[in-house]
Amino acid sequence: MENYISYSQISEALNSKKTTVTALVDQYLQNIESKKHLNAFLEVWADEAKAAAQQIDKKIADGTAGKLAGMVIGIKDNICYKNHKVSASSKIIENFTSLYSATAVERLLVEDAIIIGRLNCDEFAMGASNENSAYGTVLNDFDNTKVSGGSSGGTAVSVQAQLCHAALGSDTGGSIRQPAAFTGTFGYKPTYGTISRWGLIAYASSFDIIGPVTKSVDDTQLLLSIMAGADEYDATAIQEPTNDFSFDLGTQKQRIAYIQETLDMEGVQPEVKEATFKLIEKLKAEGHIVEAISLPELSYVIPVYYTLTTAEASSNLSRYAGMHYGLRSKNAVDLETTIRKSRTEGFGPEVKRRIMLGTFVLSSGYYDAYYTKAQKVRRVVANKTAEIFKNYDFILSPTTPTTAFKIGEKSNDPIQMYLADIFTVHANIVGIPAISFPYGNDNENMPIGLQLMANHKQDAKLLAMVKNIRPNIL
C-alpha cells in the first residue's frame, strides 16, 4: 500500500478521491493479517473499523467529516475504550471490558479517527522490550530476532509495519520513546498533564502520560492538538488551554545542550554516539548554539525512577485482587487466598518484582530511606533541569544507549533492562516533554533514535525544532 508519512497525505488522497477510508481500513486489515507474526495487535476490531469507515466515507462526501477522518489508529492495551476489552497485557484482567473510554480516545473518535484494535505491550507497561507481555513478545519488523522495545512495543511496531497510520502508547519512563527509537518512528511524551490520564491504566501516576507514535512530527502535532487539554476527570491534567501545537521557529537560532555523561557512559553503542555528534555538527553548522553540559545527577535517575514508580505501582495495582473483576483464582477458599492466589496467578514476574519493590520502599522503617529520599532526589533533578533550561532551549541526547537488542538478550537481567531507560526516565522524573526521532541507522541497518527535551509546556516549540531538524524518515 501507499506509505503515507503524514495524515495530510491521506487527507489529500481522500479529497482527491484517490482512495477511501474503507479502502484504507481494508489495506491496514490486510497488513495486520500478513504481519500477524509480529504479535503487535492483541485484538483487531475489524468489523467495527469497516463499519466506521463506511460512515466516515459518507461524512467526507457530505463535507461533515472531522479533522481525523481516515486516520486509522491503534491503541495500547492499557488505554480504555468503552465496551472493548482492555487487559494491560496481563492475565489478571484478561477478559475485562471497559465501561468507559479514555478522554484521549473519546477526543480522537469525535474527530472521526478509527480505532482499529488494541496493541500488545509489556504487562502493565512495565518493561523495555515487550517481553513482559502475558501474550508474547512483539517482534521488530526490521529484524524479527530483535525486540520492539517497550513497553509500548505493539504501538511502535504497528506504525513501523504500517498496520495502522498512528498509534497511542503510554510513557512512564520511556515507554513510547524507546520503542519508537527501536522502530524508526517518532515517539512523543508530552509535558506531564498535557493529555488526560483518564482511562489510562495506571502504572505510576505521577510519571504516566499518553502519547502518540507517528511517522511525522506533523501528525504528532495534529494528534496532540486533539487529545490535549483540561479534563474534569483528571485533576493532574494541565488546566489552561494547551491545544495549539503548531508553531514555527523559523530560522531563529536555538541554544541546545547535550549532556556529556550521556555520551561518555559505558555501553553507548558507537553508531548511536556518532549519530548524536552528526546532529550536533549539523545544528552547529546551521548556526545554533550547541554545548556540552554536565549533569552528574543523571546517575541517580534510574534508582529514583524505580523507587518512586514501583512505590506508586504497588498501590495502583492493589485493585487487581480477584475481588470485583478480573481473574479470581480457582484455588481460593477465603478472603486472603482470593487476594493472594489471584494475584500470584494473575501477575507476571516483572510486575510482581515491581510490586514487591514498591511495597518494600513504602513500608514503615524503610519509607524515609527510600521513598522520601527518592522524592528529594527527584526535586534535585528537577531543579538542576530547570537551571539548564535557563540557559538552553533544548537538551539533546540519544534516546537509548543502543539500537534494538536481541530478543532474550536482557530478559534475565533486570538491571541491564532497566538501563535501557537511562536517557528517557529523566523527562518523566521532571515531567518535561521529550521526543524520540529517527536519525540514521547502525551497522546492522537498525534505526537510531535521538531524543530532544524541552522545558515544561514547551511542547509546541519542541515539535517545531524537530521539524526543523528534518530527521530521516522511514
Next chain:
Amino acid sequence: MSESIYDKYETVIGLEVHTQMLTKSKAYCADEYEYGANPNTQVSPISLGHPGTLPKHNLEVVKYAVKMGLACNCTIAEWQHYARKNYFYADLPKGYQITQDKTPICTNGFIEIKLKDKEPKRIGITRIHMEEDAGKSMHDQDVYNTLIDLNRAGVPLIEIVSEPDMKNGEEAYQYLTEIKQLVKYLDICDGNMEEGSLRCDANISVMLKGSKVFGTKVEVKNMNSFRNVQKAIDYEVKRQIEAIEAGKTIVMETRSFDAQKGTTFTLRSKEGAADYRYFPEPDLPPLRVTQAFIDDVKQQMPALPKALFHKYTTEFGLNEYDANVLIESKEIANYFEQILAFTKNIKAAANWMMTSVKAYLNEQALHITDFKLQPKQIAEIIALIDGGKVSSSAAQKVFAAMIEKPAESAENIAQQLNLIQESNTDELQKWIDEAIAANPAKVAEYKAGKQSLVGMFMGDVMKLSKGKADPKIASKLVKETLDKQ
C-alpha cells in the same frame, strides 16, 4: 473504709469519631449516596475502582471539613495534601483509601463539654482530616459467602481525633453529644450512629494516679450508640484495672464491644497490625484553601449552640435549663428565633416552645420541621394574650384549633371559637350587675369586710360571660361595683 482499687487509677480516653458527610456526591466522584438504597446501585467505574479511573476533588467536602474545624476552634491548613492508605479488603475496591496523613485539614482545636453540676470541660481536638469510606461487608446475609455492597465506597468522611482528655464514660458520652450537636448544626452529617453515619472508636488506658507515663492503650470498636460507648469505656477501664491489680500486663490490641453482654473482647492484636504504607496520593494535586475560602465558609455558618446558649441566658434572660432545651437542635432554635421576629415577648415565646409546641411534637412524634404552624402564628397567639383578647387557657384552645386549620390566623380562630375576651365595660357591667343582684347575702358579707368574696363574684361573671370576660378589667369592675353597694 479502705480505698477501692479503682480509685488508685486515672483513666485516659481519646476518641476517634468518623462522621459521614452529607454532600450530594461522593468524595472523589459524582456518585450520589443515600443510606438504605439497593446494594451496589450507587456506584460508578470510579467508586468501583475500575482500571484507568481517577479521583477528583469534591470542594464541598473541603468546605464541610473547614466548617467543622472552625466550629472546633481549629487551625485550618492552607494546603490540602492527600495520601493513600493501603490495605487489602473485600470492600475496598481500589486497595487503598484516599485520606490525609501528615497534613490534616484541621489541627489543634477544642470543644467544651457540659457535665452535670460541674464547670464546662475543654476537650482538645488533635486533628480533623478528610477521607473516604469503604463499602460494606455483610457476613450475615448468606450462609457461605460474605456479600459486598459498594454503595458506601467513596462516601466522604471526616475523622475527628480528640486529645486523650477524657476521664470516664460519661465524659465520652458528653463529648459525642457535643460532636453530634455540632455536625447537625453545621448540616454536614446527620449524626446517626445506628445507620453508621457517625462512628466512634475509643482509645483507653489506665495509669496509677499521678503517673506521668500513660498505660498501654487499647482500642475499642463496634459501639453503635453513645450509651454503648459509655458502657464499653466503663467496662474496659474496670477490666484493665482488675487485670493490672491481678498482676497481668495490658497488651496493645483492638477490642470489640459486645452490646448484649456489655463486655469487650479481643479483635486483633496490634503486633500483627497492617502497615498501611501511607504515601502522597499522586492522582490529586495539593489543593489550596485560601483565607477567602475560609471567610466564605464562615459567612455560611449558622450560629452555633454555644453562642446561642450565651445569647439566650444573657441577652434573653432565660434560665440555663430553658436555654439548653432551645438549643438542643438547630431547627428548634431556628423556630424559636423566627417567633421572635414577630413578637418582643421572648419569655412567652420560650414558654410556648418549651411547653405546648414541644408537648405536641412529642405526642405526635413529629420533628419541628414537620410542624404545621408557622413561627408567625405562635407570635399571633402570644399577641392575642398580651393584647388581652384571649385568656391563657383560651389560647391553648386556639393553638389546638390552629393545628387543624393552619391556614387561618389566630384571631380568626379565636373569634370562630368565641374565645375573644370581653373588655367592653358596658357588656361586663351587665354580667356584674346580674351576679351581684343574684347574691344579696354575699354582698352583705363583702360589705362586712370579707374582701375575698371578689373571687366568687368573678367566678360568677366568668360563668355568665362563658369565659369571655377579660379577667383584669372585670375584676376591677366587680370591686368597684361592690364598693358602690
